[in-house]
Structure formats: C-alpha cells, structure tokens
Amino acid sequence: STRGARMVHELVLTALDGGKPPKSGEMNILINVLDVNDNAPVFSKDVYSVELYENVPIGKTILQVNATDLDEGHNGEVVYSFSNSVNRELFKLFEINPSTGEIIVKGPIDYEHKDKYEIEIQASDKGLAPLTTEKNVDIKIIDVNDNAPEIEVTSFSSSIPEDSRPGTTVALISVNDMDSGLNGKVICTLSEDVPFMLSPSVQEKMYSLVTKYSLDREKQSQYSLTIIAKDSGQPPLSSDNSINVFVSDVNDNSPQFSVNPYTIYVAEGNKPGTSVFSVKAFDIDENENAFISYDILRPQSGNKQMSYFSINSENGDILPSIWPEMDCQYIVENAILN
Known part of the structure; x- marks a missing residue:
C-alpha cells in the first residue's frame, strides 16, 4: 500500500460455518498505514x-x-x-x-x-x-552608475614654446570608468575657452591635449586647464583634473625705442667723454631675449658728424668723442639694438 495515496484502510472480515443454512459473522478491521520517509521534497x-x-x-x-x-x-x-x-x-x-x-x-x-x-x-x-x-x-x-570617471595625465609637457604650431601635443589624457554600458561611456572636455583642445585618439578612452591655434607668451604666459570627464549615466557622474601649462618665450619681438627719432641739442664747450644724452629701448620678450645692447649705425659715406659720437652699449648713454666747436643739433634714429 502507498501511504501517500491513502492513510487508512477499512476491511470487513466475514466468517462462515458449514451448516445448512450457514451462519456467518463479521468483523470490521481498521488498518492505519504508518508513514516512512520515502518522499524527497x-x-x-x-x-x-x-x-x-x-x-x-x-x-x-x-x-x-x-x-x-x-x-x-x-x-x-x-x-x-x-x-x-x-x-x-x-x-x-x-x-x-x-x-x-x-x-x-x-x-x-x-x-x-x-x-x-x-x-x-x-x-x-x-x-x-x-x-x-x-x-x-x-x-x-x-549595473548602477556608482563610479565616477578617472582621469590620468601622461607624457605631460608643462612648458611649450610660444611658436609651437597648432596641433602640437602637450599631454596625453586617459580616462576610465569601471561601470558598464552608458554608465561607463565617458566624454572629455575642457572647461575654459583656451587655445587648446582635446583630440580623440585611435585608442579607446584616450585623448591628446593639443594646441588649437598660435600662442603668444607676451599676451598670456600661463594657462590653467581643467579637464572634465563625464559619463553618460542617469544621473551622470563626473570628475576633473587641473593642469598648468606655461608658454615659454622665443625671440619674436624686436626692441623698440621709447621715442623715435630722438632729437639731441649739443652745446659747445662740454668736455669729451661727458654724456650728452641717453636713449632707452625695451623688448617685451624675456630673459636673454629681452637683453638690449646699443650701438650707433655708422654709414660708410655721408654724415661724418656721426663719427663725433659713441654710445655706451649697456645703458644707451651717448658720448662725444670730438666735441663740436659750435652748438649743433643731431637727429638720432635707426640705432642698432641687439
């Protein structure tokens, strides 16, 4: 008997004798089927x-x-x-x-x-x-958008010459987002309007920071660039990284006199070697490119009066080497500055 199908069985037991007519008796038998552990869950x-x-x-x-x-x-x-x-x-x-x-x-x-x-x-x-x-x-x-992009700056040149051509590489930028799908898709931008731009690389999640157009150190010698990386999740997560780029000087500016031409009035009677006038020039470059020395351009023929004077190469003082016998007027222009 299978207990799972029926737990109790009722039987009727009948006993007959051999008489004619036979006599009989009955007994009810109740059988309870006890469970054994024969079914797995x-x-x-x-x-x-x-x-x-x-x-x-x-x-x-x-x-x-x-x-x-x-x-x-x-x-x-x-x-x-x-x-x-x-x-x-x-x-x-x-x-x-x-x-x-x-x-x-x-x-x-x-x-x-x-x-x-x-x-x-x-x-x-x-x-x-x-x-x-x-x-x-x-x-x-x-995936949940729970990781902000990470920015890494490599091959960074903190200084770049001002005569660098547009497209010159300043740094390599790599970005990474541990999320997947749109949550891990990252776009990089620069936060300011600067003469630099981010150029996507052939390698995924890589950018080159390059010059966008010509630089001029005399107008701006330093740029603070903020690189922003933002993913495409909802809501998006972002991070930023700031770098400083210095523009180094090249000798691209000629010296300029503060006045040109100079008009000098020289009175007679002064002693030779005494300064009669001083010229000044400036150069907007820096360091050695801005160092100025003075000289007098002496024509091969013509104005012999220029031979009467010499100039201090360091400070621009004009000195007579032979003093004129009378008051004279001289116009100094086109001096040589190095």
Whole structure:
C-alpha cells in the first residue's frame, strides 16, 4: 500500500460455518498505514532566477523558494540551506532563511566585482534519514552608475614654446570608468575657452591635449586647464583634473625705442667723454631675449658728424668723442639694438 495515496484502510472480515443454512459473522478491521520517509521534497519551480541591482540594501529579500514533502510529521517538514558545494565567499553576501526559503542580501553587492552568481540551494526534510533535493538559483547583477570617471595625465609637457604650431601635443589624457554600458561611456572636455583642445585618439578612452591655434607668451604666459570627464549615466557622474601649462618665450619681438627719432641739442664747450644724452629701448620678450645692447649705425659715406659720437652699449648713454666747436643739433634714429 502507498501511504501517500491513502492513510487508512477499512476491511470487513466475514466468517462462515458449514451448516445448512450457514451462519456467518463479521468483523470490521481498521488498518492505519504508518508513514516512512520515502518522499524527497519537491521544489515548486524548475528554475529560480532573479535580477538584482548592485548596492541593494543589506537585509533585503530578493527571492523566496518553496518546496513541499508528501510525507507527514518530521518526515514532511522542510528546511532550506545552501548546499555544501557553495563557495564560502557567497556566505558573506547572501543567506537563506531555513524555515521560509527567503534568500536575503547579507553583504555589499558590487557589479564591478562580479555580475552574476549561481547558488545551489537544497531542501531537506527532518526524517531520521533526511531526504534532500537540490536546485540552482541564478542571480544576475544589474549595473548602477556608482563610479565616477578617472582621469590620468601622461607624457605631460608643462612648458611649450610660444611658436609651437597648432596641433602640437602637450599631454596625453586617459580616462576610465569601471561601470558598464552608458554608465561607463565617458566624454572629455575642457572647461575654459583656451587655445587648446582635446583630440580623440585611435585608442579607446584616450585623448591628446593639443594646441588649437598660435600662442603668444607676451599676451598670456600661463594657462590653467581643467579637464572634465563625464559619463553618460542617469544621473551622470563626473570628475576633473587641473593642469598648468606655461608658454615659454622665443625671440619674436624686436626692441623698440621709447621715442623715435630722438632729437639731441649739443652745446659747445662740454668736455669729451661727458654724456650728452641717453636713449632707452625695451623688448617685451624675456630673459636673454629681452637683453638690449646699443650701438650707433655708422654709414660708410655721408654724415661724418656721426663719427663725433659713441654710445655706451649697456645703458644707451651717448658720448662725444670730438666735441663740436659750435652748438649743433643731431637727429638720432635707426640705432642698432641687439
């Protein structure tokens, strides 16, 4: 007899004698079929799967499994657990309620660490020789935009000559976002209107910081550039990195006199070697490119009066070498400045 089909059997026992007519008697027999643990628990579903966003709160129930057992008493009571084959690391992330079959988040879930889990669970009865059924639970982790882009500046030239051609590379920029899909798609921009631009590289997530047009140190000698990296998640996350680029000088400016031409009035009677006038010039370049020395341009023929004078190459003082015998007027122009 199968107890699962019928637990009680009622029989009628009849006894007949040999007389004519025969006499008979009856007895009712009631048979109770005692249970033995011959049925394993059966899960209600063939497949258990769930999608779970990363960073889900700890303590959240993500799924409930259910199994039944046709036996009775302890033989039909079901308890749930992870099977012995489950990686011990999963015990830090998930737990299962042994009575209800609820699978609960126990630790932080990070898509970037792992994007799916397969957990083998088991339902066991409480018989003296427990029967167990195993089932897989598939958990797919969905990415959340929880990582801001990272910016790395490499091959950086902090100084660039002002005569650099447009397209000259100043630095290489690499960006990385640990998220996936649109959450990990990054766009790089410069925050200011500057004579530089970011040129995408053939390599993914790489940019070249290049000059956009000609530079002029005399107009601006330093640029503070802010590189902004923003992903395409909703809402987007961004980060920035600031670098300073210095424009180095080239000798691209000629010296200029403060007045040109100079008109000098020289009175007679002064001693040779005495300064009669001083000219001044300036150069908007810097350092050696701005160092000025003075000289008098002496024509090969013509104005012999220029031979009457010499000039201090360092400070521009004009000195007579032969003093004129009368008051004279001289016009000084086109002096040579080095």
